[in-house]
Amino acid sequence: MYQLTEVTTPARAKDFLNVNAVVNKNNPHYIQPLDKDINDVFDREKNKTYRFGDGARWVLRDDAGRLVGRIAAFTNKKYRNKGDEVPVGGCGFFDCINNQEAADMLFDVAKHWLLQRGLEAMDGPINFGERDRWWGLEVEGFQPPLYGMNFNMPYYKQLFENYGFKPFFNQICFGQHIKEPLTQKIIDRAAPYEADPSFTARTIEKNKLEKYAADFTKIYNAAWAGHGGLKEMKTEQVVLMFKKMKPVLDERLVWFVYRNGEPLALFVNLPDLNQWFRHLHGKFGLLQKLKFLWLKKTKPCTKATGLVFGVVPEFQGKGLDSFLIKRAGAVMQHIEYEQYEMQWIGDFNPKMINVAKNISETTYVSRKLTTYRYLFDRTREFKPHPVLN
Numbered sequence: 001m002y003q004l005t006e007v008t009t010p011a012r013a014k015d016f017l018n019v020n021a022v023v024n025k026n027n028p029h030y031i032q033p034l035d036k037d038i039n040d041v042f043d044r045e046k047n048k049t050y051r052f053g054d055g056a057r058w059v060l061r062d063d064a065g066r067l068v069g070r071i072a073a074f075t076n077k078k079y080r081n082k083g084d085e086v087p088v089g090g091c092g093f094f095d096c097i098n099n100q101e102a103a104d105m106l107f108d109v110a111k112h113w114l115l116q117r118g119l120e121a122m123d124g125p126i127n128f129g130e131r132d133r134w135w136g137l138e139v140e141g142f143q144p145p146l147y148g149m150n151f152n153m154p155y156y157k158q159l160f161e162n163y164g165f166k167p168f169f170n171q172i173c174f175g176q177h178i179k180e181p182l183t184q185k186i187i188d189r190a191a192p193y194e195a196d197p198s199f200t201a202r203t204i205e206k207n208k209l210e211k212y213a214a215d216f217t218k219i220y221n222a223a224w225a226g227h228g229g230l231k232e233m234k235t236e237q238v239v240l241m242f243k244k245m246k247p248v249l250d251e252r253l254v255w256f257v258y259r260n261g262e263p264l265a266l267f268v269n270l271p272d273l274n275q276w277f278r279h280l281h282g283k284f285g286l287l288q289k290l291k292f293l294w295l296k297k298t299k300p301c302t303k304a305t306g307l308v309f310g311v312v313p314e315f316q317g318k319g320l321d322s323f324l325i326k327r328a329g330a331v332m333q334h335i336e337y338e339q340y341e342m343q344w345i346g347d348f349n350p351k352m353i354n355v356a357k358n359i360s361e362t363t364y365v366s367r368k369l370t371t372y373r374y375l376f377d378r379t380r381e382f383k384p385h386p387v388l389n
Contacts, residue, residue: 002068002102004109007057013039015059016093019070021282023095023153029144030151031274032282037148038093041128042072049129052078054117057093058109060102069096069103073110074128075117081168082348083386088373089119090126092134095152096159103159111376121375123168124160125150132307136171136344141367146305146343147273150369157370165372169385171344174356175366178304178340182329183358189322199264199320201327204254206246213238215256215263223310248273248296252335253304255328257311257320264315265324268308269332271301272341304332306342309352321355329359341366348385 007016017035024030040046042055053076060069074090081088091110096103114122127134133148137156145151193199204212217235242249253269276295280288311320332340345352357363375382 001063002105003061003063004105005059005061007042007059012059013042013057015067016057016070017282019059019067019095020093022067023069023097024151027153029142031144031278033148034277034280034284035282036284037133041093041134047129049074049076049078052076053128055128056113058106060096060106062102068099069106070094071106071110072128073113073122074126075114075119076128081123081385082388083383085383086120086375086380087118088121088123089114089117090128091122091124092126092128094125094156096156098153098155098159100159100162104163107163107374111374115376120377121373123371123373124165126371132343136369136371139170139368139370140365141173143367144278145274146341147270147277149343160372163374164378165374166382167370167384168373169371170347171369171371172347172353172356172365173341173344173367173369174359174363175339175341176360176363178337179333180360180362182326182360185358186322186325189319190326193320193323194326198260199257199323200259201255201257201324203251203331204249204256206249206251209242209246210235210239212254212256213242215258216242216266216268219256219263219266219310219312220308222312223316245270250304252331255324257324257327263312265311265320266308267306267324267328269304269306269340271337272303272305273301275299275301275303300336302337303339303341304337306340309342309355317351325355325359344369346385346388348387350387 005012007013017038021032042057044050053074055072055074057072058070059067062068070093071091072093079088079090094106096106111122125137134150136150137160138150138152139157142154214235216238217233221232248271250271255267256263257265276292279295280292342356345356347353
């Protein structure tokens with residue numbers, strides 16, 4: 001027998017955090033997320049997504065009172081995917097022992113909560129907020145997670161699919177040895193831009209974050225706003241994002257391309273923060289912050305992670321992506337990083353998949369995560385995410 005309890009008190013919120021550590025404690029690849037990062041998702045003052053929806057959390061205990069599972073459910077009127085025919089809610093932050101009955105109880109409470117609010121389907125596991133964190137179920141790879149990435153046991157896939165979830169889209173991550181040479185295809189496609197002095201590539205400068213935030217906003221809104229539920233960003237949002245990144249930002253890893261000063265493309269990478277955070281065991285108080293600073297100085301990070309790569313529509317598919325990769329690679333291949341992993345690219349975006357696959361001869365699929373969908377009307381035809389043109 002299991003007991004399901006909604007998170008309504010600080011003590012239960014702490015239980016919600018602890019479930020993740022309890023379920024994964026014996027996995028050598030597990031890195032505990034920072035408690036602060038998870039708590040911020042459910043903080044109405046810090047998570048602006050609450051302006052467009054609501055969320056709830058539950059924890060599950062067995063008859064001996066031991067923590068065995070958790071789940072959250074979300075509504076968000078801004079959440080849209082191309083081709084959606086019904087209103088879709090979300091579930092996320094799912095953890096559970098390897099027991100289908102326990103998992104079904106968790107999925108059921110999320111489903112019924114969403115049904116009561118007029119939703120007709122749920123995607124999961126997803127974040128209550130931006131898609132760059134806590135999105136998708138790991139189904140291949142099972143190596144130590146990157147910062148802000150979901151991590152789970154392999155059996156979670158069966159728990160989801162046995163309940164009735166179906167893959168809505170797959171999120172592919174690509175890894176490579178950063179010192180390996182670029183492919184000849186990248187070099188050839190970059191050549192026309194290399195020969196044209198009106199095109200320049202440069203790294204970000206920490207003392208000019210407002211300028212680069214404006215450039216980021218212009219490229220982002222042209223390249224992504226409106227695709228897959230992604231909303232237009234404002235410069236002030238990006239300034240705030242850059243300022244939060246500043247303590248860990250490595251100027252050599254963030255690149256922009258311009259034509260006569262007009263921003264056309266961007267490539268945002270960061271050190272893999274989990275190489276340092278794995279030593280903090282989820283805490284980030286004063287002592288942990290001091291330890292983090294010490295680790296940052298004494299234990300060089302050897303892995304860089306790709307967060308954002310984009311080109312304005314006018315230059316997509318015309319080789320500007322190769323020019324950006326070649327210029328960035330000329331620097332990144334000669335600094336301390338050994339490994340590189342580009343975070344997820346949806347399998348509905350074959351153009352970007354092709355760019356990532358062709359960076360070097362040793363590029364490989366490092367892991368795959370899946371965003372699942374469950375239709376509440378079980379007679380309705382299931383349709384996966386349509387391919388982007």
